[in-house]
Amino acid sequence: MATPGKIIIISAPSGSGKSTIIRELTDTHHVPLTFSVSATNRPPRTGETDGVHYHFLSDEAFRSAIAADEFVEYEEVYPGRFYGTLKSEVERRSAAGENVLLDIDVKGGCRVKEMYADGALSIFIMPPGIDELRRRLEGRATDPQDAIEARLSKAAYEMEFAPRYDAVVVNDDLATASAEVARLITDFIAK
Numbered sequence: 001m002a003t004p005g006k007i008i009i010i011s012a013p014s015g016s017g018k019s020t021i022i023r024e025l026t027d028t029h030h031v032p033l034t035f036s037v038s039a040t041n042r043p044p045r046t047g048e049t050d051g052v053h054y055h056f057l058s059d060e061a062f063r064s065a066i067a068a069d070e071f072v073e074y075e076e077v078y079p080g081r082f083y084g085t086l087k088s089e090v091e092r093r094s095a096a097g098e099n100v101l102l103d104i105d106v107k108g109g110c111r112v113k114e115m116y117a118d119g120a121l122s123i124f125i126m127p128p129g130i131d132e133l134r135r136r137l138e139g140r141a142t143d144p145q146d147a148i149e150a151r152l153s154k155a156a157y158e159m160e161f162a163p164r165y166d167a168v169v170v171n172d173d174l175a176t177a178s179a180e181v182a183r184l185i186t187d188f189i190a191k
């Protein structure tokens with residue numbers, strides 16, 4: 001049987017560049033990782049595919065999965081919007097010797113780290129500061145001002161969880177931050 005793969009948890013406030021860093025881990029730095037596909041009851045966005053970006057479930061199917069104990073963890077990340085890590089995703093991939101990356105929110109991240117302890121590495125991507133985060137979110141021009149304010153106050157709350165992570169990487173320069181995250185994961189996998 002293959003040696004079980006490692007679990008890598010990455011959390012970050014929105015606007016911190018997390019998605020780009022995660023993409024660079026495999027595309028630029030060739031870190032051997034597989035991605036756990038979470039389940040959610042939010043509807044797919046344009047360009048998202050069921051089973052690839054998320055397992056998109058109805059409210060009822062999500063509730064049934066909770067009742068059937070199918071989740072490692074799940075959280076109501078936004079009001080009425082649930083996201084959960086499926087046991088089937090993590091256990092199957094890890095048992096096959098794959099290193100599994102979980103891109104999950106701060107509460108889920110801390111919970112999974114507690115469960116897997118030394119078998120998991122948790123990394124928090126820190127935006128360079130609230131002012132810079134505001135500039136990035138406003139620069140995206142996708143959200144109305146009240147949504148930006150809500151994201152900023154959520155970001156401030158999420159940043160309080162950073163000390164509970166194994167490592168905190170500040171993203172003030174994307175290339176430097178992604179190289180640092182790649183190094184942390186590569187060292188952890190090699191242990």
Ligand code: 5GP
Nearest residue numbers: 038039074075077083084085103104105108
């Ligand atoms: P989005 O709707 O933008 O794809 O994701 C919103 C947030 O949900 C992100 O911060 C993401 O990290 C978090 N998230 C995605 N999947 C999971 C999961 O399985 N569990 C938890 N706790 N959070 C998740």
